[in-house]
Every structure is written in C-alpha cells, then in structure tokens.
Amino acid sequence: MPNSRFSGSLSGPDVSVSIDMGHPFLNHTVDGFLKIGAIAATRALAEDVFHIVKKGSISSGNVEHTLKKMCKEGAYWGTVAGVYVGMDYGIERVRGTRDWKNAMMAGALTGAVASLANNQDKDKIFINAITGGAIATASEFINYLT
Structure with a gap:
C-alpha cells in the first residue's frame, strides 16, 4: 500500500505544496484537485462576502450558506480539474509524448x-x-x- 506524504513551504507570496501519494498519476490528480478546488472555494467566498457587504448585514445563515457553497464549488471544480489532469497524464503515458x-x-x-x-x-x-x-x-x- 503506498504511503502518502504532505509537505509545504511558504516564502513570500508563493505557496508551494507537494503531495506524494506513491504514484505520479495520483500525485498529479490530487494536486489538480487541491489547487483548483481551493481557487473555486476562494471565488465562492469572495462572491458571498461581496454580497454580504453590499447588503450591510451578516447572519449565521449567511455564514452557513457561504461555507456550504465553498465546499460545493471547491469539490465540483476540484474534481473536474483532477479528472482533467489525471486524464492528461494518462494519455501522455499511453501515447508516449506530451x-x-x-x-x-x-x-x-x-x-x-x-x-x-x-x-x-x-x-x-x-x-x-x-x-x-x-x-x-x-x-x-x-x-x-x-
């Protein structure tokens, strides 16, 4: 059974995260999922914060709705990105060219x-x-x- 490792570094405005799932296919897929999922969740957060600020009030319902939306958007777009990156890597391995x-x-x-x-x-x-x-x-x- 493959081991999983997670490491990261923070220097300046760039954040670098390395994930080792034991196989390059899994590494690429999980990396795509996490990167695009985080972007989608951040976009959902920014959109909801804009609407809350525009409305001028915040409630626990707003916070709950925002968290659910962040999870849903992050999971959906992260999955799409993971599928794409995994397929791209797999096709590259099968065809032998990039x-x-x-x-x-x-x-x-x-x-x-x-x-x-x-x-x-x-x-x-x-x-x-x-x-x-x-x-x-x-x-x-x-x-x-x-």
Missing part, C-alpha cells in the same frame, strides 16, 4: 464525464466534450506562447 493532442483528448473526455455526471442529454454531453477539448487545446497553445 503535446497539444493530449490536452485536446483529456479536455474532451473531461467535458463529457462532467456532463454525464450532471445530465443525460446526449447533445449537451457532445457539446461539453467539444467545449472541454477546445478550452484545453487553447490553454495548451497559450502555454506554448508564454
């Missing part, structure tokens, strides 16, 4: 899987697969430019 085609296939598969989890409409699943592939491919091309 290029934009891996991102396109992983994005399309992730879009389809996320859509399948939410609804059963075949057209929507196909559209989300195309969208996921397009976004992932565009992101990969942008990474090559920078």
Whole structure:
C-alpha cells in the first residue's frame, strides 16, 4: 500500500505544496484537485462576502450558506480539474509524448464525464466534450506562447 506524504513551504507570496501519494498519476490528480478546488472555494467566498457587504448585514445563515457553497464549488471544480489532469497524464503515458493532442483528448473526455455526471442529454454531453477539448487545446497553445 503506498504511503502518502504532505509537505509545504511558504516564502513570500508563493505557496508551494507537494503531495506524494506513491504514484505520479495520483500525485498529479490530487494536486489538480487541491489547487483548483481551493481557487473555486476562494471565488465562492469572495462572491458571498461581496454580497454580504453590499447588503450591510451578516447572519449565521449567511455564514452557513457561504461555507456550504465553498465546499460545493471547491469539490465540483476540484474534481473536474483532477479528472482533467489525471486524464492528461494518462494519455501522455499511453501515447508516449506530451503535446497539444493530449490536452485536446483529456479536455474532451473531461467535458463529457462532467456532463454525464450532471445530465443525460446526449447533445449537451457532445457539446461539453467539444467545449472541454477546445478550452484545453487553447490553454495548451497559450502555454506554448508564454
């Protein structure tokens, strides 16, 4: 059974976290889940704080709603990111090369899987697969430019 390790460092504004789950596939997947999940939870928090400040009052119901929303958004987007990163890594290992085609296939598969989890409409699943592939491919091309 693989061992799990968690380590981190804080220096300046950058936070670096390293996770060792015993296999590179799991490492990449968990890393993607945690990074994007934390971003999604932070976005949900910022949005709710804005609405609370705009309204001018806070209640325990607001706090509870915000915490639930943070968990839901963090878990959803973290899962989507983990699936994408895991598929990208898996496709890279199977194909033996790292290029934009891996991102396109992983994005399309992730879009389809996320859509399948939410609804059963075949057209929507196909559209989300195309969208996921397009976004992932565009992101990969942008990474090559920078």
